[in-house]
């Protein structure tokens with residue numbers, strides 16, 4: 649569906665009541681990790697801009713937007729309804745996103761949780777190169793757009809220039825079978841371009857071109873880390889890498905959207921009217937059955953039978969019954 653097709657109310661994207669109503673690929677360990685990294689920056693007085701490349705319907709952008717501080721900007725770059733820059737990217741878009749993705753749907757979702765939209769660049773992420781965004785001013789960048797090797801290499805180059813010294817870059821799908829390009833670009837940046845891993849979750853790689861050690865120390869000291877998240881450490885070509893595993897029971901829910909109460913009231917009303925309808929239908933069925941029974945009793949043959957039963961002595965009626973049975 650395109651934006652132009654969203655003509656009337658019935659076609660407007662549904663408003664989410666909670667973050668989980670926003671479709672996407674963003675799970676609890678990463679939501680907690682995003683909060684952890686940006687929260688740590690806020691606690692230690694680090695300021696800077698925020699960037700997401702690849703937002704889809706806004707599930708991760710909504711969480712990043714929660715950390716926007718006065719004086720900072722949040723930029724989201726996505727193709728949304730626009731054409732992809734090449735055939736391979738177009739095939740990726742057709743397979744995974746085209747059916748459900750519109751810029752309006754992203755905006756409805758985002759505005760359910762925030763007062764203002766981020767700055768939106770509706771274009772291929774390659775549009776961010778060459779000075780479109782300011783160098784050295786970003787503190788947090790999430791790369792989750794095209795999965796093609798050349799594109800992710802480009803996204804990493806943009807991130808490297810845009811990030812400030814202790815800025816954090818996060819790459820999605822750095823290890824999935826269907827995204828070898830992201831894996832190759834990520835580890836290529838580690839081995840050839842000075843990117844230092846901080847931590848890995850099941851889906852995302854967290855790294856910096858600065859010093860990973862202060863982040864890793866706080867993580868290992870479990871500073872602000874949710875119960876149930878476990879960290880293990882290993883050394884990769886002389887560099888420490890942490891791995892987060894465990895469950896997400898200790899991770900609190902994201903706050904509900906501004907529509908939560910209204911949607912909950914509407915759902916309660918719907919449920920009440922459904923159960924009213926069910927009671928009415930049951931009563932109508934009962935009435936129809938009683939009417940059918942009454943009509944049956946009014947049939948002449950049954951009236952005669954009842955009269956015989958009421959008027960003749962029992963011995964006579966049982967003789968008649970036996971005689972009928974024959």
Ligand SMILES: C[S@@+](CC[C@H](N)C(=O)[O-])C[C@H]1O[C@@H](n2cnc3c(N)ncnc32)[C@H](O)[C@@H]1O
Pocket residue numbers: 671672673674701702703704705706707708709725726727728733737741745749771772773774792793794795799
């Ligand atoms: C995996 S989804 C993003 C998921 C989102 N971050 C979340 O957590 O729900 C990838 C997004 O990247 C966008 N995309 C794909 N190729 C792109 C490109 N070359 N430039 C910009 N965006 C692109 C798609 O439109 C899609 O919205």
